[in-house]
Amino acid sequence: MHLPPGMVAVAALSGLVAVAATVLLTMVARRRTGLHRPAHVLLAVAAGVSLLSLLAGMVAVLSASDHWAHEQGLRTGWATAAAVGTALSGLAFAAGLLRLPGVAATTAGTARLALDSVTMAAALWFVGWVLFSEPTRLLGDATPMACPAIVVATVSAALGAGLAVIVVFRAAAPRRGLTVLAAGISAVSCGGLGLSAGLCQAGPTMALAGAAVLAAGLLAVAFAVYRDDRPGQIELDLIGRDGEYAVVPMVAMAVSATYHLLQGGQFTAPGIVAGIVEGFALVARQYVTLKDVRDYAGRLAEREAHFRELAHTDPLTSLANRRGLLRTLHDSAAAGTPCVLLSLDLDGFKHVNDMRGHGVGDAVLAEVGSRLRGNLRPGDMAARLGGDEFAVLMSARPAEADRVAERLLGVLNRPYDQEEGPVFLSVSIGVAGWAGAPDVDLLLRHADLALRYAKQRGKNRIERYDAAYDQLLRRRTTLEHEMRGAIERDELRLAFQPVASLPSVRPVGAEALLRWHHPELGNVRPDEFIPLAEECGMIATLGAWVLHQACYQLSRWLADGHDVWVSVNVSPRELHAPEYVVQVAEALRAHHVPPQRLVLEVTEHAVATDLDELIRRLTALRLTGVRIALDDFGAGYSSLGQLRRLPIDILKIDHSLVAEHEPVRPVGKDGPAFAPMVDIVMRLGHQLGLEVIAEGVTTPTELAAVVAAGCRFGQGALFGWGVPAEHLEAMLEAATSPGARQSRVPAPRRVPGVSEQVIPSAEGVSAADAPQSVDQHVRSVDSSREMRQA
Numbered sequence: 001m002h003l004p005p006g007m008v009a010v011a012a013l014s015g016l017v018a019v020a021a022t023v024l025l026t027m028v029a030r031r032r033t034g035l036h037r038p039a040h041v042l043l044a045v046a047a048g049v050s051l052l053s054l055l056a057g058m059v060a061v062l063s064a065s066d067h068w069a070h071e072q073g074l075r076t077g078w079a080t081a082a083a084v085g086t087a088l089s090g091l092a093f094a095a096g097l098l099r100l101p102g103v104a105a106t107t108a109g110t111a112r113l114a115l116d117s118v119t120m121a122a123a124l125w126f127v128g129w130v131l132f133s134e135p136t137r138l139l140g141d142a143t144p145m146a147c148p149a150i151v152v153a154t155v156s157a158a159l160g161a162g163l164a165v166i167v168v169f170r171a172a173a174p175r176r177g178l179t180v181l182a183a184g185i186s187a188v189s190c191g192g193l194g195l196s197a198g199l200c201q202a203g204p205t206m207a208l209a210g211a212a213v214l215a216a217g218l219l220a221v222a223f224a225v226y227r228d229d230r231p232g233q234i235e236l237d238l239i240g241r242d243g244e245y246a247v248v249p250m251v252a253m254a255v256s257a258t259y260h261l262l263q264g265g266q267f268t269a270p271g272i273v274a275g276i277v278e279g280f281a282l283v284a285r286q287y288v289t290l291k292d293v294r295d296y297a298g299r300l301a302e303r304e305a306h307f308r309e310l311a312h313t314d315p316l317t318s319l320a321n322r323r324g325l326l327r328t329l330h331d332s333a334a335a336g337t338p339c340v341l342l343s344l345d346l347d348g349f350k351h352v353n354d355m356r357g358h359g360v361g362d363a364v365l366a367e368v369g370s371r372l373r374g375n376l377r378p379g380d381m382a383a384r385l386g387g388d389e390f391a392v393l394m395s396a397r398p399a400e401a402d403r404v405a406e407r408l409l410g411v412l413n414r415p416y417d418q419e420e421g422p423v424f425l426s427v428s429i430g431v432a433g434w435a436g437a438p439d440v441d442l443l444l445r446h447a448d449l450a451l452r453y454a455k456q457r458g459k460n461r462i463e464r465y466d467a468a469y470d471q472l473l474r475r476r477t478t479l480e481h482e483m484r485g486a487i488e489r490d491e492l493r494l495a496f497q498p499v500a501s502l503p504s505v506r507p508v509g510a511e512a513l514l515r516w517h518h519p520e521l522g523n524v525r526p527d528e529f530i531p532l533a534e535e536c537g538m539i540a541t542l543g544a545w546v547l548h549q550a551c552y553q554l555s556r557w558l559a560d561g562h563d564v565w566v567s568v569n570v571s572p573r574e575l576h577a578p579e580y581v582v583q584v585a586e587a588l589r590a591h592h593v594p595p596q597r598l599v600l601e602v603t604e605h606a607v608a609t610d611l612d613e614l615i616r617r618l619t620a621l622r623l624t625g626v627r628i629a630l631d632d633f634g635a636g637y638s639s640l641g642q643l644r645r646l647p648i649d650i651l652k653i654d655h656s657l658v659a660e661h662e663p664v665r666p667v668g669k670d671g672p673a674f675a676p677m678v679d680i681v682m683r684l685g686h687q688l689g690l691e692v693i694a695e696g697v698t699t700p701t702e703l704a705a706v707v708a709a710g711c712r713f714g715q716g717a718l719f720g721w722g723v724p725a726e727h728l729e730a731m732l733e734a735a736t737s738p739g740a741r742q743s744r745v746p747a748p749r750r751v752p753g754v755s756e757q758v759i760p761s762a763e764g765v766s767a768a769d770a771p772q773s774v775d776q777h778v779r780s781v782d783s784s785r786e787m788r789q790a
């Protein structure tokens with residue numbers, strides 16, 4: 001067949017371009033490594049198949065005789081070959097696209113992509129079917145009805161194009177290279193179809209046009225693959241933009257179907273099949289989408305539950321936190337379940353943090369959590385409410401709850417083994433149940449009140465809520481509030497309890513005791529308000545007031561010529577305050593009191609804390625010239641070894657040693673009765689160079705026993721209670737006779753390494769030492785110890 005030179009040139013050029021593109025694709029595929037290699041090999045194979053179709057078509061066109069128009073069988077053969085090539089290359093291109101990294105990353109993703117592609121392909125094919133079949137028949141007589149293989153090629157082409165459109169549509173930017181690739185693949189398929197249709201029926205012009213489009217498509221594919229020198233992962237979003245993907249093909253099908261009907265067309269099998277495929281693909285896709293949504297909602301619900309649980313859990317112990325406990329409490333209240341709440345608080349836990357560090361503190365708290373968890377009954381819950389505060393909620397009767405509380409007390413009091421040695425702790429527990437109708441706030445308050453009561457009553461114990469606690473708490477709150485203004489309102493007074501010289505029982509000293517008289521509350525007991533003052537941080541203020549008042553009164557007595565000393569109780573908190581030494585020195589200076597006339601009494605409780613620190617503090621205090629008395633000796637805390645090291649001057653034998661032991665007579669001997677414990681402490685005190693005062697002397701028998709033991713000073717009911725300053729002054733006056741006015745102030749102890757000049761002896765202190773009288777009225781005072789004695 002003679003073709004115009006222009007057409008021959010187009011054929012030759014198309015062939016050359018296709019060959020060049022295929023060679024380029026092959027080279028790129030051979031060079032490529034990693035995940036992109038299989039994809040690019042498939043693209044190169046697809047290009048090779050397309051090239052073969054194109055070359056076969058060109059050969060057919062160029063070698064056709066002039067009888068080409070009448071040689072339908074021959075044309076069908078060439079057209080079928082080109083159509084098969086087009087179908088195969090279309091499938092290979094689709095496979096290459098799918099193998100691009102990130103396109104079909106997961107099975108579920110691939111299924112979604114395939115369904116989307118089928119939806120798009122079915123719509124494309126349907127539109128094509130409407131345009132090229134009866135009655136529209138765009139190609140008219142050139143419609144290749146004699147070559148059914150072309151129909152197969154159209155399906156492959158539609159699938160390839162559909163997939164390409166979806167991949168481009170779903171890919172994240174930048175996607176220029178991907179678009180060129182997709183356009184190239186679609187062009188190769190369209191060109192192949194044109195080539196086949198031309199060979200089958202439409203003639204050489206269409207065949208050559210198809211070949212040119214096919215070659216251009218191959219060039220685009222090669223260009224896209226070649227330019228993509230460092231291919232990355234394609235990110236497909238298969239969830240977003242669902243609306244567009246579903247609507248566009250459906251609209252296209254609806255419009256073309258309407259058009260087809262308007263043209264008087266009929267829906268034959270191919271059109272119906274395309275419609276059915278589209279419908280199934282859409283339904284399947286919707287099903288997958290629905291499943292995605294369900295899975296997503298399920299995951300969301302799981303996460304929400306997880307975060308909700310986290311919000312109700314204490315991270316350190318993995319127990320419930322306060323919110324978790326409240327939730328369960330409210331549930332129990334709504335169900336009307338019988339409930340008992342145990343409120344637990346570790347005793348003295350801050351010392352664990354202070355002495356061993358927060359890490360050990362945390363480890364102990366975690367261990368408390370696990371011990372609680374390990375000792376619960378099924379159905380009960382434990383919670384950490386914060387800090388060292390825990391709670392246990394039980395569905396139990398009161399008796400059962402008490403048993404559990406006892407068990408927990410024992411379990412939590414066991415030592416907590418840590419790397420640097422065990423930590424010893426105790427716990428206080430408050431127990432409360434519903435008060436009548438379930439009321440969560442009330443239950444919490446009652447359990448808390450019971451716990452506070454357990455703390456107040458000495459810790460390491462269990463207290464069950466009692467309605468009386470409410471009144472106690474109210475009084476406590478009132479006292480705390482009123483105490484803050486007690487000094488300003490002039491409600492405090494000092495009382496002085498005489499210390500007698502023995503055996504003459506002449507008053508030689510006095511212990512200043514704080515008293516509080518409130519206009520409405522009346523006399524508030526010192527054993528009630530002093531511990532409260534310690535807890536609420538008021539003790540330092542009260543202590544400073546007592547110190548100044550005591551010094552003032554002492555200065556007046558000394559000015560009046562009385563040979564007397566005054567002692568003041570020092571709380572552990574004051575003792576450990578760095579500024580306390582300065583306060584004492586200032587008080588002495590302000591009232592011109594000779595330091596040795598002031599005795600500071602520290603309790604044995606202070607000795608139970610850091611001994612070295614206590615020694616440093618006491619030494620600093622003694623440097624001011626005051627003397628130190630160890631109060632309540634024998635009540636239980638200090639060891640004899642500690643006593644030897646403490647820089648003190650006076651030992652006050654606890655009243656329990658004086659009162660609890662009946663004086664005995666020496667075995668097998670006649671002689672005066674003696675108190676063995678007092679005797680031992682006396683000997684010990686004298687051996688250590690300490691002066692000894694017997695406290696709590698209430699009967700003549702006890703007096704005889706302490707005198708027999710060699711005790712030179714006594715204090716107690718026998719010599720007088722705490723009285724106003726004027727009364728003590730009267731006692732001093734009455735007892736004073738010109739011959740008895742030598743000083744009976746206990747001498748300071750000689751402490752090795754401390755200059756005697758610094759701790760002046762009280763011997764020889766006389767009225768000459770007394771300061772000028774200060775014109776100020778003394779108020780009143782008080783002490784918890786005195787109450788115990790009472």
Ligand SMILES: Nc1nc2c(ncn2[C@@H]2O[C@H](COP(=O)(O)OP(=O)(O)OP(=O)(O)O)[C@@H](O)[C@H]2O)c(=O)[nH]1
Binds near residue numbers: 346455
């Ligand atoms: N290690 C650690 N300590 C904590 C944590 N939360 C709070 N604390 C500390 O726990 C201590 C709780 O002290 P309190 O209960 O007030 O006092 P306490 O020493 O136990 O005295 P009582 O309760 O009166 O016996 C404080 O020192 C807090 O700083 C925590 O998560 N880890």
